[in-house]
Amino acid sequence: MRFISWNVNGLRACLKKGFEESFRALDADFFCLQETKLQAGQLALALPGYETYWNYAEKKGYSGTAIFTRRTPLSVRYGLGLEEHDREGRVLTLEYPAFWLVCVYTPNSQDGLRRLVYRMEGEDAFRGYLLGLDGEKPVVLCGDLNVAHQEIDLKNPESNRMNPGFTQQERDKLTELLAAGFTDTFRYLHPEARDAYSWWSYRTAARDRNAGWRIDYFLVSHRLRERVAEAFLCPEVFGSDHCPVGLELAW
Numbered sequence: 001m002r003f004i005s006w007n008v009n010g011l012r013a014c015l016k017k018g019f020e021e022s023f024r025a026l027d028a029d030f031f032c033l034q035e036t037k038l039q040a041g042q043l044a045l046a047l048p049g050y051e052t053y054w055n056y057a058e059k060k061g062y063s064g065t066a067i068f069t070r071r072t073p074l075s076v077r078y079g080l081g082l083e084e085h086d087r088e089g090r091v092l093t094l095e096y097p098a099f100w101l102v103c104v105y106t107p108n109s110q111d112g113l114r115r116l117v118y119r120m121e122g123e124d125a126f127r128g129y130l131l132g133l134d135g136e137k138p139v140v141l142c143g144d145l146n147v148a149h150q151e152i153d154l155k156n157p158e159s160n161r162m163n164p165g166f167t168q169q170e171r172d173k174l175t176e177l178l179a180a181g182f183t184d185t186f187r188y189l190h191p192e193a194r195d196a197y198s199w200w201s202y203r204t205a206a207r208d209r210n211a212g213w214r215i216d217y218f219l220v221s222h223r224l225r226e227r228v229a230e231a232f233l234c235p236e237v238f239g240s241d242h243c244p245v246g247l248e249l250a251w
Helices: 011-015 019-026 116-134 168-179 185-189 222-227
Strands: 002-007 030-034 051-055 065-069 075-078 091-095 100-105 139-144 182-184 216-221 228-233 245-249
Touching: 002 100, 002 139, 002 216, 011 019, 030 100, 030 139, 051 091, 065 091, 065 100, 091 116, 100 116, 116 139, 116 168, 139 245, 168 182, 182 185, 182 222, 185 216, 185 228, 216 222, 216 245, 222 228
Parallel strands: 002 030, 100 139
Antiparallel strands: 002 245, 030 065, 051 065, 075 091, 091 100, 139 216, 182 216, 228 245
């Protein structure tokens, strides 16, 4: 089974930059999106062979997640079931017989770390949600986690230590999630890979210099990691300031 995850930074904009061609070329069974920036009824997008599930933010033009799937799920969950964390359309979960598929767009702590406290509370709630799912069946989690976990995961760690996405608090929350029973599939297969990034700032033409960050992930429950056949990044695919990331599971 092939999974793709992509923060499209506005799906309507991405559609003008070759999204459908990239979608077909990546040929995934499950294609998960973050930062769709849509409301219901704003986009008519039919992709033959796929069912589509959307979780919209209340705020227009903001956040949002979606999953395109070739396989009809047993059930669909929108958010965490917690009103204070479910207004921004950040979590979408599909249930299948052998696993849960969770697509997440983790909040950015923002300039001045003004949302860091909210993010920390949300991280704890989300970890509890995942552990509840994992108690029933294994979890495949993907999305923009908005954190570079280790120094190897960004180009300039020293100059970014107090910046959103590389504070110790954010990194520690990902460490805590992994320690609770999840595997970072890319690092599992490619522990020493350097200059392997999924996001580059538009502001500084960083992609031209590959001065990026790896902040987009596939995590799986530990008991699925022996099924991980490949975990990969697609920096050759444009259309957003993020590139798609992928996972192949042998099933």
